[in-house]
Amino acid sequence: MTRVRKVGIVGWGAIGRVVGTALAEQRVTGAELTCLVDNRPLGESAPAPQVSFDEAMERCDLIVEAAGQGVVREWGERVLSSGTDLLIASTGALTDEELSKQLLSAGPGRVYFTGGAVGGLDLLQAVRSLGPLDEVRLTTTKLPSTLEQPWMGAELLSRMRTATGPVEVMSGTARDVPVKFPKSTNVAASVALAVGDLDAVRVQVVADPGAHHTRHVVEASGAHGTYRFEVAHLPDPGNPATSQVVPYAVLRSLAALAGRTGQIL
Structure with a gap:
């Protein structure tokens, strides 16, 4: 008999609701929604029992993190140590090298991450096996309101709010940028994980009031070739910081x- 994965979802927001609904409607063969974890009462409309994180680890063999980097930091190692697998949506948490090492060495549960809103990661991983890339650049462009952060000064916030065109908000490496934008730049971490070097990926974050689509442009070059991937997604209407x-x-x-x-891997 085929094993059915018992799935718990942490976070009932823009990501969790879509994933949970699909599981509850049995649209993923071999997986069933077992429980939900959220710090808000979900009520009777929730498609599965709302439980504590500890209870979720007892009920499930796979937990989907859909609630932000803080959940990965607080609970990731405990989930894996309990023997439960963990699928991470907030890949930005893995730019913390100490945390990443802890998760990779923890077990017996296994840790996975999803590429989310960007493509081409499988090709970058393949090219990496041929040798290092000379240059990798990511440019992410979003609506200004989705990029505002508590650490920003009045001058930068004013430029973003009054902009009539693109404004550079920050540039740095994939090690630096996801920490500053914990809900908006998981793509930077995903690219860096594919390349295998946080410091090799240069990231530019751009605020654009005309950005009706969230845009990610990945450019990479090396001795074996030159690569460019560009994606443009509609933002989620309930949470514009996340692509649909x-x-x-x-x-x-x-x-x-x-x-x-029968799928492409």
């Missing part, structure tokens, strides 16, 4: 973990 496609990337990862056959 992200929960469907999570669902694809879930389908792979549940053993669906």
Whole structure:
């Protein structure tokens, strides 16, 4: 008999609701929604029991993190140590090298991450096996309101709020940028994980009042070739910091973990 993955979802927001609804409607073969974890009461409309994190680890063999980097930092190692697998949507947390080492060495549960809103990661991983890339650049462009952060000064906030065109908000490496934008730049971490070097990926974050689509441009070059990937997604209407496609990337990862056959890997 085929094993059915018992899935718990942490976070009932823009990502969790789509993923949880699809699981509850049995749209992912080999996976079933077992429980939900959220710090707000979800009420009777929730499609599965709302439980504590500790209880979720007892009920599930796979937990989907859809609630932000803080959950990965606080609970990631405990989930894996309990023997439960963990699928991470907030890949930005893995730019913390100490945390990343802890998760990779923890067990017996296994840790996975989804590429989310960007493509081409499999090709970058393949090229990496041929040798290092000379240059990797990521430019992310979003609506100004989705990029505002508590650490920003009055001058930068004013420029963003009054902008009539693109404004550079920050530039740095994939080690630096996701820490500053914990809900908006997980793509930077995903690219860096594919390349295998946080410091090799240069990241530019741009605020644009005309950015009706969230745009990510990845440019990479090396001795073996030159690569360019560009994606433009509609933001989620309930949470514009997240692209609409992200929960469907999570669902694809879930389908792979549940053993669906006949797909491109």
